[in-house]
Amino acid sequence: MIDEIQFRNFKSWKDTGALKLAPLTGLFGTNSSGKTSILQMLLMLKQTAESPDRKRVLHTGDERSLVDLGTFYDLIHAHNTDASLDMRVRWTLPELLRISNPLSDPLSGPLGLSDTLFEIRDLTYLASVKEESSGPLVSSFAYCFDAYQFGMSRNVDRRPPLDFDFTYSGYTPARIQGRPWELPAPVKCYGFPDEVNGRYQNMGFLSELVLAFEELFSRMVYLGPLREYPRRDYVWGGESYGDVGRRGELAIPAMLDAGRRELKISLGKGIKRQSLEERIAYWLRQMGMIHSYSLKAIAKHRKDYELRVKKTESSPEVLITDVGFGVSQILPILVLCYYVPLGTTVLLEQPEIHLHPSVQAWLADVLIEVVTKRKLQVILESHSEHLLRRIQRRIAEGQIPSESTALYFCRMENSSSSIEQLDVDLFGNIRNWPKDFFGDEMGELVAMTEAARRRQGSEQK
Secondary structure, three states, X not given: OEXXXXXXXXXXXXXXXXXXXXXXXXXXXXOOOOHHHHHHHHHHHHHHHHOOOOOOOOOOOOOOOOOOOOOHHHHEHHHOOOOOEEEXXXXXXXXXXXXXXXXXEOOOEOOOOOOEEEEEEEEEXXXXXXXXXXXXXXXXXXXXXXXXXXXXXXXXXXXXXXXXXXXXXXXXXXXOOOOOOOEOOOEOOOEOOHHHHHHEOOOOOHHXXXXXXXXXXXXXXXXXXXXXXXXXXXXXXXXXOOOOOOOOOOHHHHHHHHHHOOOEEOOOOOOOOEEHHHHHHHHHHHOOOOOEEEEEEOOOOOOEEEEEEEOOOOOOOEEXXXXXXXXXXXXXXXXXXXXXXXXXXEEEEOOOOOOOHHHHHHHHHHHHHHHHHOOOEEEEEOOOHHHHHHHHHHHHOOOOOHHHEXXXXXXXXXXXXXXXXXXXXXXXXXXXXXOOEOEXXXXXXXXXXXXXXXXXXXXXX
């Protein structure tokens, strides 16, 4: 789980400050206040980690990627290419990472040293990237845990200027004898080149730190705000998926895959496990959207499937294209939350789009359930007052601890985004409710009353 992030000089953010993330993190605020940029920063790191190009410092995106940020000029704050993009991510590893002592002899036993060198529960990644004539270049990056730090930094005092130094603290690397050679640039913005291991005989564990970073972002999935229209039929050839696609286009195939694998949802000890279809059907009934649905092949030995729904118990079964648009919009969210493995970080951008206010409130219950029962981390960007109010209510009812949530309000001030964490007490009250959080509701009521009074007075004359 990601515990804290901070970045400087990214889009509208001069400095986010240290943002503590929780199992359920909500980003609220006005349009163009910087909420989405926080998700985009994480998505940029994800697609960088998944890029096959080891020399590409940052994968800022294209039409095929999760996010397209343009060039470094486009994403750097105020287009100031003299500034550096600074990033920091701290996360808890899913399992304790034990690093063996590289100087231990596995055949004759340890050479007077402990077998375990480090035990790592959480890691922090730091990096700074600047624009050069050849494109973005890493100025420095490092991994930190406990009292240790390992990284690389660019040595601008030596020539050529792309010479890098290996940096460390808390542990001394053992140099291999021989003439030292220059270290090349890091791999992407987070990896150590092979030459580091070639220079030091006891630094082989660095690859495990890099792997932990890549695994963090491999466990991250994203669903965008613009989800695909429903179809009259769907094609599935037996594939498995990691998510439901950025527009939810793989939601139905993912349901079919879950059915083939007989995927079961565990909601706690003593509660009967359910199939993915059963859990989705439960929530759709709770939301009052449909009574039931069926997902079947059009004909035997075909790859074509139809999703048919019944609005009420007595209503006829119709295709999903022939019912309200909301069903097709909530379905990818439900499938994603129950299809992905336990411990996944889920990024949701405006999940409430096209949903009735009551369904938005029920959506909060879905997110609370998967956070508390499936141990997912959900980071969402939203404008929904109804979703927020339901979270507040569930905190008051004790269904989710207030410390398991982190709710933020973003605003634009002096051409830069700023962020404030909402102070939520044990009873769900927000002690520092921002002015006009969801618009000026009281002002609208006062203006309406005044207008009605004036109109009634004029009509009586």
